[in-house]
Each structure stands twice: as C-alpha cells, then as structure tokens.
Amino acid sequence: MLTQTQDPEAKLTAILERCHATVLDASIPDAASLPEGFTGTIGNFPVYFPDEIAHAAGLLPVNILGGGNKLEMKHADARMGSFICSICRSTTELGLNGTLDGMTGFVTSPICDAAKHLAGIWSRNLPDQMSEILYLPQNPNTQGATRYLAAEFQRLRAELAHRVGHPISDEAIRSSIGLYNKKRRLMRDLYQIRCDEPWRLSCSESYMLVRAGTRISCEQHIELLEEALDAIRQRHVVAQDKPRVIFVGGFCEQPPLEMIEAMDDNCFIVDDDLLIGQRWVKEDVPEDAGDPVWALAESYIERSNASPVQHDRRKPKEVYMMDMMRAAKADAAILAAAKFCEPGLDDQLFWSKDLDEAGIQYLVLEFEEKMTSFEQMSMQLETFAESLLFALA
Numbered sequence: 001m002l003t004q005t006q007d008p009e010a011k012l013t014a015i016l017e018r019c020h021a022t023v024l025d026a027s028i029p030d031a032a033s034l035p036e037g038f039t040g041t042i043g044n045f046p047v048y049f050p051d052e053i054a055h056a057a058g059l060l061p062v063n064i065l066g067g068g069n070k071l072e073m074k075h076a077d078a079r080m081g082s083f084i085c086s087i088c089r090s091t092t093e094l095g096l097n098g099t100l101d102g103m104t105g106f107v108t109s110p111i112c113d114a115a116k117h118l119a120g121i122w123s124r125n126l127p128d129q130m131s132e133i134l135y136l137p138q139n140p141n142t143q144g145a146t147r148y149l150a151a152e153f154q155r156l157r158a159e160l161a162h163r164v165g166h167p168i169s170d171e172a173i174r175s176s177i178g179l180y181n182k183k184r185r186l187m188r189d190l191y192q193i194r195c196d197e198p199w200r201l202s203c204s205e206s207y208m209l210v211r212a213g214t215r216i217s218c219e220q221h222i223e224l225l226e227e228a229l230d231a232i233r234q235r236h237v238v239a240q241d242k243p244r245v246i247f248v249g250g251f252c253e254q255p256p257l258e259m260i261e262a263m264d265d266n267c268f269i270v271d272d273d274l275l276i277g278q279r280w281v282k283e284d285v286p287e288d289a290g291d292p293v294w295a296l297a298e299s300y301i302e303r304s305n306a307s308p309v310q311h312d313r314r315k316p317k318e319v320y321m322m323d324m325m326r327a328a329k330a331d332a333a334i335l336a337a338a339k340f341c342e343p344g345l346d347d348q349l350f351w352s353k354d355l356d357e358a359g360i361q362y363l364v365l366e367f368e369e370k371m372t373s374f375e376q377m378s379m380q381l382e383t384f385a386e387s388l389l390f391a392l393a
C-alpha cells in the first residue's frame with residue numbers, strides 16, 4: 001500500500017507528490033537502492049525501448065528524458081552544435097556531470113541524426129558504460145521487418161546477458177511481457193478516463209502518473225497506477241465548460257510541466273502523444289508465444305501507435321492525427337514541436353494542412369524543455385480556448 005489515507009483526493013495528491021519527487025530525481029539508483037530483483041540499470045533514450053528484455057535481465061530500464069528546466073549546462077555545449085534539440089544536449093550533460101554514473105549502459109535508436117549520434121558521444125565520454133544503437137526499422141512495411149526487428153532485439157538480449165553475466169531465458173521474458181501488458185492496460189485506463197470524463201483527471205496529472213513509470217520498476221508502477229485509478233474513480237469533481245483538444249508533439253523531448261498545466265487551465269486535453277514510447281504497443285503482447293522476442297517484435301510492427309519518428313504507410317501522417325481527434329471527440333488541436341526537432345516539425349506541416357482543409361481550429365506552439373517563462377504561452381492558450389468556446393456556442 002503506497003498511501004494510508006482513505007480520502008480519494010488526499011490519496012491522489014500524495015501519489016502525485018511521490019511521482020513529482022521521482023521525476024525530479026534524475027540520478028541513477030545505486031545497488032543498495034535498486035528495487036528487489038534488479039542488479040543494475042539500463043538507460044534508454046526515447047522514443048521506444050523494449051523494456052521487457054531489460055526487465056527480464058534484472059536491469060531496471062530507465063527512460064532518459066533530458067534534464068528539464070533546472071539543469072545547469074556546463075559540459076555538453078562544448079560537444080555539440082547549438083542547433084541540436086534540448087533533450088540531446090541535457091542528456092549529454094547528465095552523462096558528463098556524473099548524474100548518470102552507475103548505469104550499466106545507454107541505448108539510443110536512430111529516430112533522427114541527433115539521437116543516433118548520442119551513442120558515439122556516449123562511448124567516447126563514458127567508456128565504462130555499454131553504449132548501443134538499437135536499429136528500429138523506420139520502414140516497417142517491408143516483408144522482413146518483423147524478422148529483422150526480432151534479430152535486433154536478440155542482439156540486445158545477448159548484449160544485456162553478457163553485461164549481467166547470465167542468460168536471459170524465454171520464460172523470464174514471457175513473465176516480463178505479462179507485467180508490462182498489465183501496466184499498459186492501466187495506462188490505457190487513464191487515457192480512457194481523460195477521454196470520457198476529462199474533468200476527473202487532467203493531462204498534467206496523467207502525465208506525472210505515466211512519467212513516474214519511466215524511473216521505477218514495472219511492479220512498483222502497476223501498484224502506483226492501481227492505487228491512483230482507484231482514487232481518480234472516487235474523486236468528487238464538477239464538470240467544467242472547456243473545449244476538448246488533443247495535444248501532439250510530445251513524443252520525444254518533453255514539454256515542461258508548466259506548459260502542460262497551462263494547457264489544462266484552458267482546455268481539456270483529451271488525448272496526447274506525450275511519452276508515446278511508454279504506450280507504443282496498443283494491445284497486449286501475446287504472453288504464451290513460443291518465441292517471446294518475436295512476439296515483442298511483431299507487436300512493435302503490427303499493433304503500435306503512430307509517431308513522427310516512424311514512417312508506416314498504414315498510419316499515414318495525413319490520417320493518424322485526424323484519427324486521434326475523431327477517437328477523442330476533440331474540437332481542436334494543439335500542434336507542438338520541440339525546438340530544432342526535425343521529425344516533429346515535418347509532421348506539423350502535414351497536420352496543419354489537414355486541419356486547414358477540414359476547417360478545424362488549431363494552435364501551433366514551440367517548446368523547449370529548458371523553458372522557464374510561460375506567460376506568453378498562457379495568453380495564447382487563453383485566447384485559443386476563448387475563440388473555441390465562442391465558435392462552439
């Protein structure tokens with residue numbers, strides 16, 4: 001039991017405070033403070049990482065999501081150009097300033113040039129840590145995509161087994177898949193509540209509940225989500241009059257929490273792509289598959305969400321954002337992109353063209369994780385919400 005209080009509001013507040021503390025602490029747990037059953041940590045860069053394989057190896061998967069807007073940059077600027085997005089720079093800073101000391105390794109994938117080159121920077125500057133690029137297929141439509149990805153996951157499995165000094169059994173991976181299926185089901189429940197009764201759970205609250213899971217064990221996250229969902233369902237809340245809006249652009253670098261709160265102040269954010277890698281697989285991964293690694297690869301290819309860093313013709317960029325809007329019964333969209341994020345800016349063009357053609361209102365925002373001033377953005381959001389309410393009246 002995480003919290004003792006019976007009052008649902010107080011219980012949820014206590015859980016959210018715990019999530020905040022977890023998220024603010026970017027350091028890597030030492031051997032004594034690792035959750036039971038883990039012998040090390042594996043850092044992974046967004047968007048997607050097969051947590052189940054690390055979990056089965058006894059390595060705590062930690063999603064490295066940059067340094068937020070409190071980190072002082074001292075070392076990273078000397079190692080990368082000024083046109084690189086903030087999450088790459090601050091992740092490098094965390095590595096160089098010692099915050100990520102003790103990690104067994106760091107895995108990135110070629111979602112863009114900046115992310116791909118992080119592995120090289122890592123191996124030169126932090127030679128004691130394993131540094132790997134996991135080559136996720138950018139084009140999942142070729143016949144051999146699942147076979148290729150399964151081989152890539154097996155390569156990762158072998159590398160992690162080498163690091164921990166013992167093989168990773170199929171049975172251990174199946175057991176991890178079962179746990180992660182449960183965690184994803186609970187996250188889907190959170191998003192369903194936001195769609196059905198958005199006054200019951202804000203975007204920033206749901207974000208903190210999901211984000212805490214990027215740093216704690218799957219077992220701890222399941223316990224936290226179950227308790228939070230119980231409190232959310234019992235919460236006494238009054239429905240408010242706000243426009244229903246989706247937010248896209250938070251798939252990799254994360255907007256500051258203050259920006260998400262400013263959106264909450266003005267709109268119901270009924271769906272989003274924040275931390276989409278945590279929710280990448282949309283349905284349960286088969287738990288009884290003969291080859292659990294194949295099951296993970298097949299789920300990645302066949303039953304996954306869309307994002308700007310993947311090019312799947314079954315999820316065309318012209319369609320997936322509009323599908324999101326329809327499913328969430330949204331009135332409008334907030335199209336955001338992290339500064340210097342090429343994949344995000346590319347998709348923004350497709351999204352805005354579609355919305356223009358459909359005559360749907362949208363607001364374009366640019367953000368950086370290191371932003372500290374939100375007054376102007378708050379005013380933009382207020383004006384946007386007012387114009388929506390006026391149009392919808």
Ligand code: SF4
Pocket residue numbers: 085086087088111112113114115252253309338340341342343344
């Ligand atoms: S924020 Fe965009 S540019 Fe930066 S690492 Fe992520 S996908 Fe690449």
